[in-house]
Amino acid sequence: MLEQAYYNKADEIIAQHGRTQKALIPVIQDIQANYRYLPAELLSYVAKQLGINEAKAYSVATFYENFSFEAKGKYVIRVCDGTACHVRKSSLILDRLYKELGLSKEKHTTDDMMFTLETVSCLGACGLAPVLTVNDEVYPAMTPEKVSELMKELRGEKA
Structure with a gap:
């Protein structure tokens, strides 16, 4: 209720x-x-x-795929797995996020409701691949190392 x-x-x-x-x-x-x-x-x-x-x-x-009946975290992270991103190793980005956030293909949102992780077919930024977004802000040319830095920043661990 x-x-x-x-x-x-x-x-x-x-x-x-x-x-x-x-x-x-x-x-x-x-x-x-x-x-x-x-x-x-x-x-x-x-x-x-x-x-x-x-x-x-x-x-x-x-x-419409955009609507969700499941509560999402404060930060909604979408990792592109379209052709350009996939070829440029977006799977490594996704693997790092699963590890950093303690999530999986079955569990998309952290228990503290801070992060929701989703994969999408295309973010329309193929020239910037691999790409992810956080609350619709684009992060281009991601690497697993950049993902770790971004997570620290979002958690407030970095000034």
């Missing part, structure tokens, strides 16, 4: 976009931007407020 503050925030977002069916995507985008995920209970609430069948709202939210 979500706290009332979640519903209040959803009401604010709905008020900004209007109570129409066409507002569904912008509303759930803003909710996800606010919480770094889309709480399922809130999606049901939004559907009701917009006069949309709950199944339709879920079909929209599950169709």
Whole structure:
């Protein structure tokens, strides 16, 4: 059960976009931007407020890969594994991150909710490969050593 503050925030977002069916995507985008995920209970609430069948709202939210029903960490790290990045050893970057963060292909978010690690097919920065992003900030030409330095920085271990 979500706290009332979640519903209040959803009401604010709905008020900004209007109570129409066409507002569904912008509303759930803003909710996800606010919480770094889309709480399922809130999606049901939004559907009701917009006069949309709950199944339709879920079909929209599950169709787009960008929406997540799982809580994400403060820092969302996306490692590109597209062709250019893969050829330039993005797998070594991913391996280092798994090791540094204690994560795996099955476990994507650290217990302290600081980091979420995802792989993506392409970040659109092939000339900068291998690439990763942290909360949509691009880090080009990554190496395992650069990953370790970045993790120290994000943890506040480096001035």
